[in-house]
Amino acid sequence: MYKSRFESMGVYLPEKIVTTRELIDRMEAKPHFDLETLTGISARRWRSDEEDSYTLASEAVLRALEKSSYVAQDIDVIISCSITRFKGGLSYYMEPALSKYIKDNLGFRESAMNFDMTNACAGMLTGVYILNNMIKSGLVKNGLVVSGECITPISETALKEIREPVDAQFASLTVGDSGSALIMDRALEANDGIDFIEFMTLAEFAELCFGMPSTEHSGVAMYTDAIAIHREVIKRLPKLFEYLIKKYNVNATDYDYIIPHQTSARAISTAFNMCSPHFDGIPEILMSLDKYGNTSSTSHFVVLEDHLSGKKMKEHARVLFVSLASGIAIGFISAKLGKLEVNYGYYN
Amino acid sequence: MGTIIKSSSIYMNGSTGSIGLAVRAAEDCIEKAGVDRHDISLIIYSGIYRDDNIVEPAIAPLIQKRLGINLDPVEQGSFDRLTFSFDVHNGPCGFLAASRVAQSSLMSGACRYALLVSADAHPSKRHNPDFPFSNVGSAVMLGYSEEPQRGFLEFHFRTSGNGRVGYVAKAEVKRFGTAGRECIAFEVEHDYHDELLEFTLDSVREFINSQNLDPADVDLLLTSQQFKSFGKLISSSIGMNGKSKVIDLFDEYGDPHTSSLGLGYNYAASNKLLKKDDRILFVASGAGLSSACALYVA
Known part of the structure; x- marks a missing residue:
């Protein structure tokens, strides 16, 4: 059995910045609460008219390849993990797979395996789960996990449709566009790479958040029962941390950082404060919500890139990635960053 | 394992x-x-x-x-x-x-x-x-x-690099208006079926050559079913012999798309067409153009 690691990462964020204040100004029915204070989101990036899921993904792949020791032709498997699969404007592609277009246009081998995979905001971390198993079992030597997430169309719908002070579309105002790509391969050292991945779907709550076309306006919408998610799912997290301690013999002292899915700053701190006694503390929590909002399936890597490139992280860091996504997909990925730190000039 | x-x-x-x-x-x-x-x-x-x-x-x-x-x-x-x-x-x-x-x-x-x-x-x-x-x-x-040496042994995946995709299916979010939950748009290239057959055959031949597999040793062929006789055409073109079986169910079931291989396997298993140690060749293809093959020992 092999061990896998993160070999290279690329993140692309569109240039256009849209502030929370601008969004609120555009709403006919203003919320009764201060969205910016509640979520910690001051701004998010927004696609240009020429950008879509496919172009965001492609930009991220090019950036990952630039820092990688591999060229496109070396890659064995390409997994595209975005919720949105827009190409050529707001055309949502069912077939062919977006990964096929990425593969063609960026020079990957025709014989490389490719498929699209969706698991809501757990998309990229689920891609890491899949690729980790493929590398561990020796079926492939390396692979690419990518997501171009053109998610702000749900914000446009929400701006038109929110009427109530408590509305199922409020969460749609927290999202931002981005692309992330990750190349993984075999770890060279025992103390490098992915220690473990634990994923489960609490399907009891599978119907608390839906993304689908709107029936009121042309466009896509997301309907979230945020109160139920908070009430039912967040309260289960402490027990999940107890489970990690028991199964993997780890606790907070084993980690330098936690990277949670980026929903809202207040929700994240409430959740992890609840977990702290059950994990012997909580390591430093990394967030980039203020600048980028919730970038859905790419969120963990947008945060990681922001902190790595800003030289804000310790060397030889061990990170616990925590997924919480519609499904409800709960996941934990424990990893040393190793080569990613080299790529960002932390050491040679 | x-x-x-x-x-x-x-x-x-x-x-x-x-x-x-x-x-x-x-x-x-x-x-x-x-x-x-x-x-x-x-x-x-x-x-x-x-x-x-x-x-x-x-x-x-x-x-x-x-x-x-x-x-x-x-x-x-x-x-x-x-x-x-x-x-x-x-x-x-x-x-x-x-x-x-x-x-x-x-x-x-x-x-x-x-x-x-x-x-x-x-x-x-x-x-x-x-x-x-x-x-x-x-x-x-x-x-x-x-x-x-039982079950799925080898897989082979391939896409065409010539820019032809065969067909596209999409939800046109703007164009469908408020009916977005009820619509899909299909765009099919005029010679999709011919091109798909040719591409699929190339892929199958590449796979069986890479596995040093004699087509005559394949006991059962299961394929996707884009059109009538797709499976039979693959079987005859790659040189499977008379004792090999091909499950071609288009006449009865049409094109079950992503369930084609599941349907084919289930048909073979339910009709006792499978016996221990049989070598099954799974072949699927579709938009992209994309193909996937696998060798399975029952």
Whole structure:
């Protein structure tokens, strides 16, 4: 059995910045609460008219390849993990797979395996789960996990449709566009790479958040029962941390950082404060919500890139990635960053 | 360690949406496998055309919920058995992509049984004369065998690099207006079927050559079913001999799209066309152009 690691990462964020204040100004029915204070989101990036899921993904792949020791032709498997699969404007592609277009246009081998995979905001971390198993079992030597997430169309719908002070579309105002790509391969050292991945779907709550076309306006919408998610799912997290301690013999002292899915700053701190006694503390929590909002399936890597490139992280860091996504997909990925730190000039 | 098919099932009923089709097939498949449903650690859904054009959550958790599999381990007070669910999308090749993903999970110890589920139906959940696929739900239960040379042995995936994609299916969010949950647009290139056949044959030949496989040693050929005689044309073109069987069900079932291979396998298993040690060649292809082949020992 092999061990896998993160070999290279690329993140692309569109240039256009849209502030929370601008969004609120555009709403006919203003919320009764201060969205910016509640979520910690001051701004998010927004696609240009020429950008879509496919172009965001492609930009991220090019950036990952630039820092990688591999060229496109070396890659064995390409997994595209975005919720949105827009190409050529707001055309949502069912077939062919977006990964096929990425593969063609960026020079990957025709014989490389490719498929699209969706698991809501757990998309990229689920891609890491899949690729980790493929590398561990020796079926492939390396692979690419990518997501171009053109998610702000749900914000446009929400701006038109929110009427109530408590509305199922409020969460749609927290999202931002981005692309992330990750190349993984075999770890060279025992103390490098992915220690473990634990994923489960609490399907009891599978119907608390839906993304689908709107029936009121042309466009896509997301309907979230945020109160139920908070009430039912967040309260289960402490027990999940107890489970990690028991199964993997780890606790907070084993980690330098936690990277949670980026929903809202207040929700994240409430959740992890609840977990702290059950994990012997909580390591430093990394967030980039203020600048980028919730970038859905790419969120963990947008945060990681922001902190790595800003030289804000310790060397030889061990990170616990925590997924919480519609499904409800709960996941934990424990990893040393190793080569990613080299790529960002932390050491040679 | 081999990855083997423990059971399979299909369900057809034109009035049911894709989730309903998939759940009915999955229920029957679990019963046939004789496994405790809570021992299923992975559910992978590979259907393309889904109810209401839902994009979130993945369809697999919605199926997991209806099947009642390890829904809330915290409430149950036990983490001994957990289930992880997600979707894989790659047209008719999705079944083999999902099989490969499940195989890697089984091999790396992350999984005990994997349930692969698929269905396609018009997003409106009603009959639509322009929808080109048969409404079929399929399910296949994968498990492992101690015998390494049994089950799925090798896979082969390929896409064409010539810029032709055959056909495109999309939800045109702006153009569909407020009917977005009920529409899909198809654009089919004029010579799609000819090109698909040629591309698929190239892929199959590449695969059997890479495996040093004599086509005459293939006992059973299962293929996707884009048009009448697609399977038979592949069989005759690659030189399978008279004792080999090809399951070509287009006349009876039309094109079940992502359920084609599940349907073909289930047909062979139900009609006692499979015996121990038979070598099965799975071949799927579709938009992209994309192809997937796998060799399986029963």
